[in-house]
Amino acid sequence: MRSKSGQTNQNVEMGQAKMKTDSGQAKMKNKTGKQKKTGVLKKNFGKQNQKTWAKMGKKGPGFSIDTMGSHDRKGKADSWKGVQYKATNTFISHREVNRERELVEDLFGDVDLPEVESTEKEEPMFVDQPKMDKDKKGPGLIPDDPYDLHLDDKTTSQKKPAWVDEDDDNIRVKDVMANMFKMRGKRGAREVSDEKYEKMLKEKFELVMGSTPEWAQLDRKIEKDSDDEGDFNRRTGNYISSEGPSRLPKSVLEYKMLSDLNCSTYAEGAIIKGVEFNPLFQVALVAGFSKTNGSATLFQVDGLHNHKIQSMKFPRFPIKCAKFFKDGRRFVVGSDLYGHFFVYDMEGGKEIKIPWNKSGDRRCMKKFVISPDGELLLFFGSKSLIHIFDTKTLSHIDTLQASEEVMSATFNSSGSRMYTHGNGGDVSIWDINSRVCVQKFYDDGCIDGTSVALSPNNQYLACGSSSGIVNIYDTADLTKSVPLPVKILDKLVTPATSLTFNPSSELLAMGSEFKENAFKLVHFPSMTYFTNFPREGTNQGRIQVAQFSPNGGYIAAGNNRGRVRLYRLKHYGSY
CATH class of the missing domain: 2.130.10.10 (YVTN repeat-like/Quinoprotein amine dehydrogenase)
Incomplete structure (x- = not known):
């Protein structure tokens, strides 16, 4: 028979054994739970990672990282085997790997990830791409020259028209003339002409403006700014034609009488007092008066038709003198009845009245000249006075006696x-x-x-x-x-x-x-x-008045019958 104390000791030993057993079971249970949890993490990590990127509104990188790599030093190098690359059209850098590592640690705590060596200058690691021709650019690739800064000058200078209407080739001159009701049957060969209307307009423009403007030339080259003398030579060319002799022969003059300069209107008045050739464009000004009314008209100078460009009327203002300004875009007309004169802006299409407050010298505007530099306008009035105006401000600046x-x-x-x-x-x-x-x-x-x-x-x-x-x-x-x-x-x-x-x-x-x-x-x-x-x-x-064209190729003379005779001097240039 055992004693009471012996029984107690037995119970204590049994209790300790049970506690050990429970403790071992608990440890096993914890270990098993941890393994299950780890397996779930391993199984669902990819899906969670995709959900996380979806919530952030970004597209995940083209690789994933295995977070269950070995924890010892020897297995650390093997953890890179979990990095799976997918060929994309973008390059992968160490910075993106570090960014992925930070996101994983934020979501799942401390996870053993491969260390990335940081250098002062990161070199991108490009994914192998299929070979392509250098001339061809694949979709999504960054071009070598995205702004075309290094293209050949010949490529950039060859521009194309911004807009081309194919129907323009089908329009003939006779089709346009058929839609004009005024003067039907009086337009001569144009009413039956098969010439392209576009070509006719281009020729007319070049006659008026001289040539195609520089800004409209597709093959133009940007040059450095030149001085005034060079610009003047480009506009007017040589005075003496290179085809003819260096000096004009005497005694006999080679010339041809052309259609009257104002043959398309004859509406500038009975007395022609102003004939001027534009210094920049192939345009002429004809001005005159009839009774007390004045008129001025701009004509295209071609010697055949001399088409009217624009006509201006000056009621109760008989024009006694008319001249172009040096800029070629304005002209001035004067009269002997009033103490004011008019300046007409051809680009703006408006006339400007310049008053003169000298009531005692009302006839001072009938004769005037413009200085060669185009800065001064001088009127010769009565009482031996010479009134000087500034051409820019059109204001009176001085008077000479x-x-x-x-x-x-x-x-x-x-x-x-x-x-x-x-x-x-x-x-x-x-x-x-x-x-x-x-x-x-x-x-x-x-x-x-x-x-x-x-x-x-x-x-x-x-x-x-x-x-x-x-x-x-x-x-x-x-x-x-x-x-x-x-x-x-x-x-x-x-x-x-x-x-x-x-x-x-x-x-x-x-x-x-x-x-x-x-x-x-x-x-x-x-x-x-x-x-x-x-x-x-x-x-x-x-x-009444005579004038030569800028190159001397034409001479025009206005008379008292409302006509301006036009002659072509063959020794000199066309205009």
Whole structure:
């Protein structure tokens, strides 16, 4: 029989054994639970990771990481076997691997992941892509030159039209003429012409504007800004045609009489007082008056049709003078009835009235000249006054006092000197910068001066008088106290009211508005008349004004019958 104490010891031993058994079972249970949990994590990690990326609104990377790799040092290198790459069109860098590692640790706690060596400059690790031609760009690849900065200049300069209408090739001139009701049956060959309408418009534009604008040329090259002289040469070209001889032959002039410059209208008035060729475009201005109304019209100069471009009416404003500004986009007209003048803006299509408050000199706007630099506009009024206006602001800036009433004026090529001729027979030379008269001499044998002109080469000064005599002076002799003319031209028997040199200084046109057909051309430097101009039997009328085109290829003369005779001088360029 056992004692009580022995029984107690037995119970204690049994209890301890049971506790060990329970403890072992608990440990086994915990271990089993942990293994199950780990298996679930291993099984569902990919799905959870995809859900997490979906919630973040981002697309997961092209690889996944096995978080159940070995925990010892030897297994650490094998953990990279869990990294599975999928070929994508983007490159994979160490930065993305580190970012993935941080996301896994945030979601699942401390997980043993492979360490990524960090360097100062990360080099991207590109995924192998299928080989492609260098010229072909695969979808999604970053181009070598995304902004086309290194393309060949020839590729960038060859541009295509922004828009092309295929129907334009089917439109003929006769189709357009058929839709015009006015003057039907009076348009000549155009009403049956099969010429393309687009081609006809292009030719017309080039005649008016000179050529295709630089901004519209598809194959243009951007050049550095050039000076004014180079730009002037590009616009006007050579004065003397390269096909002809270097000097104009004398005695016989090769020319052709063309259609009247204003043949498409004849609506500029009975007396033509203004004829001007545009310095930039192949356009001419014709202005005149009839009774008390004035009119000015712009014409395209082609010698055949001379189509009207635009016409402006000036009621109760008889135009006595009209000239283009140097910019070629404005012109000015003046009259002898009012103390104001008009400037017409061709681009804006509007006229600007410039008032003049000198009520006592209302007739001061009938004659004027523009300086060669285009900065000054000078009006010759009564009481021997010369009013100077600024062409930019169109405001009066100064008034000069001459010794006699000025009838005509001309400038030297630089615009620093002005020569005036008027009643009394004196010729005055003005310094424009200081605006003072620096010299004066008497025109030999002159009673009243009527006109004056200086050759563009500044060598010859022509002075016309009321007797019809035109004296030619060499400018080198004008420094003498009493200069004498080197030539006296006496073909005119009435006042020489019009004198004009051509741009090459080889021709002088002189005319008189007081006699029919009093119009002559003089050759320089021989100072002889052309025997075949004008042609016998040609009725010139009374020439009021004459003008040469910028290259000297045309000469136009307006008369008292509302017509402007146009001649083509074959020795010089087309315009």
